[in-house]
Amino acid sequence: MVGNLATTTPDFSLEDLPGTSGRIDILCRCINSAFVLSHGIRRDVQIYLILRGGGAPKTVRLQGRDLRHLNPDERTTAALLKKALALEADFAWTKSTPGISVRAGDLADLPIRAEGRTYYLREDGSDHRGLPLAGDGTFVLGDHIGLSEEDEAFLAGLGAEIVSVGPKSLHADHCIVLLNNELDRREGPSHPAGGRERATKGDE
Amino acid sequence: MVGNLATTTPDFSLEDLPGTSGRIDILCRCINSAFVLSHGIRRDVQIYLILRGGGAPKTVRLQGRDLRHLNPDERTTAALLKKALALEADFAWTKSTPGISVRAGDLADLPIRAEGRTYYLREDGSDHRGLPLAGDGTFVLGDHIGLSEEDEAFLAGLGAEIVSVGPKSLHADHCIVLLNNELDRREGPSHPAGGRERATKGDE
Numbered sequence: 001m002v003g004n005l006a007t008t009t010p011d012f013s014l015e016d017l018p019g020t021s022g023r024i025d026i027l028c029r030c031i032n033s034a035f036v037l038s039h040g041i042r043r044d045v046q047i048y049l050i051l052r053g054g055g056a057p058k059t060v061r062l063q064g065r066d067l068r069h070l071n072p073d074e075r076t077t078a079a080l081l082k083k084a085l086a087l088e089a090d091f092a093w094t095k096s097t098p099g100i101s102v103r104a105g106d107l108a109d110l111p112i113r114a115e116g117r118t119y120y121l122r123e124d125g126s127d128h129r130g131l132p133l134a135g136d137g138t139f140v141l142g143d144h145i146g147l148s149e150e151d152e153a154f155l156a157g158l159g160a161e162i163v164s165v166g167p168k169s170l171h172a173d174h175c176i177v178l179l180n181n182e183l184d185r186r187e188g189p190s191h192p193a194g195g196r197e198r199a200t201k202g203d204e
Numbered sequence: 205m206v207g208n209l210a211t212t213t214p215d216f217s218l219e220d221l222p223g224t225s226g227r228i229d230i231l232c233r234c235i236n237s238a239f240v241l242s243h244g245i246r247r248d249v250q251i252y253l254i255l256r257g258g259g260a261p262k263t264v265r266l267q268g269r270d271l272r273h274l275n276p277d278e279r280t281t282a283a284l285l286k287k288a289l290a291l292e293a294d295f296a297w298t299k300s301t302p303g304i305s306v307r308a309g310d311l312a313d314l315p316i317r318a319e320g321r322t323y324y325l326r327e328d329g330s331d332h333r334g335l336p337l338a339g340d341g342t343f344v345l346g347d348h349i350g351l352s353e354e355d356e357a358f359l360a361g362l363g364a365e366i367v368s369v370g371p372k373s374l375h376a377d378h379c380i381v382l383l384n385n386e387l388d389r390r391e392g393p394s395h396p397a398g399g400r401e402r403a404t405k406g407d408e
Contacts, residue, residue, distance in 0.1 A: 015219065018277050025277040032233075038327075038348075038373035072375065073222050073229040074278045123242075144242075166385045167392060169242035171276065177381040181370045188371060 001030050001172060002107060004145040006051040008058045010085040014075050021078070022053035026143045028077040029173035033180070035064055036072050042180070049081075050107050057106040060084050067099030108154050112138050118160040120147070121179075123169045125162035128182055135183055139163075141172040205234050205376060206311060208349040210255040212262045214290040218279050225282070226257035230347045232281040233377035237384070239268055240276050246384070253285075254311050261310040264288050271303030312358050316342050322364040324351070325383075327373045329366035332386055339387050343367075345376040 005022035012021035017028070027049050035041040045064040050057060060081060062070075070077065084096035091109075093101040112118055117137040119128075140147070140155060147155075165178040209226035216225035221232070231253050239245040249268040254261060264285060266274075274281065288300035295313075297305040316322055321341040323332075344351070344359060351359075369382040 015279075017279070018275065029236075029276070033378065036375060036378075038375055071222065072233070075219075075221070166388050168385075168388045170381075170385075171240060171242055174237065174240075174381045174385075177374075177378045178385055181372075181374075181378075181382055184370050184372045 001027060001047060002050045002140070002142045002147060002151065003027050003052065004143055004148075005053040006049070006143070007053045008051045008055055008085060008089075010082045012078075012082070014078055014082070017074065017078055022051075023143060024078055024081060025074055026172065027051075027081065028074040029171070030141070030176055031062060031070070031077050032072050032074075033173040033176035035062070035067065035070060041067060041070055045180075048110055050110075051085075052106070056104055058085070058089050059103055059105045059109070061093065061101045061103075063099045063101075065099070069097060070099075107140070107151055110138075112140075112158060116159070116161075118155065118158050119163045120152070120155045120160045121165065121172070121175050122146075122162050123164050125164040128163045128165055128179065131161070131163065133163075133179075133183060133186070135186065139176075139179055141175060143172060205231060205251060206254045206344070206346045206351060206355065207231050207256060208347055208352075209257040210253070210347070211257045212255045212259055212289060212293075214286045216282075216286070218282055218286070221278065221282055226255075227347060228282055228285060229278055230376065231255075231285065232278040233375070234345070234380055235266060235274070235281050236276050236278075237377040237380035239266070239271065239274060245271060245274055249384075252314055254314075255289075256310070260308055262289070262293050263307055263309045263313070265297065265305045265307075267303045267305075269303070273301060274303075311344070311355055314342075316344075316362060320363070320365075322359065322362050323367045324356070324359045324364045325369065325376070325379050326350075326366050327368050329368035332367045332369055332383065335365070335367060337367075337383075337387060337390070339391065343380075343383055345379060347376060 006024055007022045017025040034045050034047045043064045047062045049060040084100050084102045087094050087102055089102050089104045091104050093103045095101050117134045119139045121141045165175045210228050211226045221229040238249050238251045245268055247268045251266045253264040288304050288306045291298050291306055293306050293308045295308050297307045299305050321338040323343045325345045369379045
């Protein structure tokens with residue numbers, strides 16, 4: 001997830017995220033969409049936030065398998081990012097809180113998968129519902145500004161597929177909700193208690 | 205959208221929404237999901253928030269056709285709700301800010317549509333993708349606590365259909381994103397510029 005203006009420093013105000021952080025609030029909503037379930041968090045998701053708003057770009061990585069203290073509200077998520085951005089960042093990952101690390105680096109430094117596993121979300125892409133999405137794929141999204149021509153060239157070089165989530169242009173966090181749901185559906189039913197309809201289907 | 209503990213008074217802190225407001229933060233995220241598009245807001249959506257956290261229940265109504273000053277972040281949305289809750293609420297609608305009104309009243313006082321147009325979101329419901337959803341229907345969702353037996357009896361009396369959004373239990377705001385997307389798809393394409401794939405299909 002690319003935050004074109006997202007600050008690389010921790011000196012933003014939790015009282016005015018949109019106005020002081022280069023729209024870290026957008027990244028916080030993406031984190032919520034990527035991880036939060038009704039009863040727990042998605043352990044098999046990772047998100048890389050690319051922050052470009054000041055000096056050398058930084059990358060904050062959140063890994064579902066280790067993540068703790070993630071609440072659904074924006075402010076506490078922003079406080080976790082603030083903590084991560086207070087650390088010295090070089091090109092090795094530095095751990096901030098459980099499941100959250102930071103390093104220097106931009107989109108092109110990410111360990112992005114090869115062809116057939118990388119998807120670039122853009123409103124004019126092919127509908128994701130009709131595509132064979134790799135469950136362990138990488139989905140690249142931009143903030144309100146989108147991706148640069150340079151970013152797009154990088155993704156084209158990887159053979160990334162251009163994918164959309166539906167007929168309307170949506171914010172990145174809403175796109176992530178839709179992608180997670182589509183991948184959930186392909187994995188099959190998993191309601192712990194089963195239910196009316198699923199019970200008749202065996203509720204695996 | 206039912207907020208079982210959501211405060212009916214404006215004396216909550218914007219610095220700690222989850223801890224002081226009876227989870228008004230959940231309602232704020234639902235408002236974002238219901239209305240926010242990349243370029244504008246959904247003018248054809250209305251949301252009724254039922255707040256039950258203190259004294260007589262209140263209902264806050266947001267109408268997309270008149271709504272202004274809606275930003276995507278939680279805090280500014282919470283500030284709008286705070287303003288609405290500071291007003292005297294009787295059984296007539298009192299306007300707070302453009303598109304936002306408040307009155308006394310609970311779920312059963314809402315102008316909910318009759319059979320075939322009301323849907324109750326519950327994780328064991330029938331998958332919404334396979335159902336003939338009314339685009340002008342009413343979707344009823346609960347917060348982290350869900351709906352009471354009394355609520356469920358009321359909805360059953362209306363002939364509400366029990367609907368789910370997928371195999372995993374999701375927060376209400378994520379459910380709303382999925383419902384909006386499904387309804388968008390049934391209305392057909394509407395990207396202003398069309399796009400790669402749609403162009404070849406005639407962009408119907």
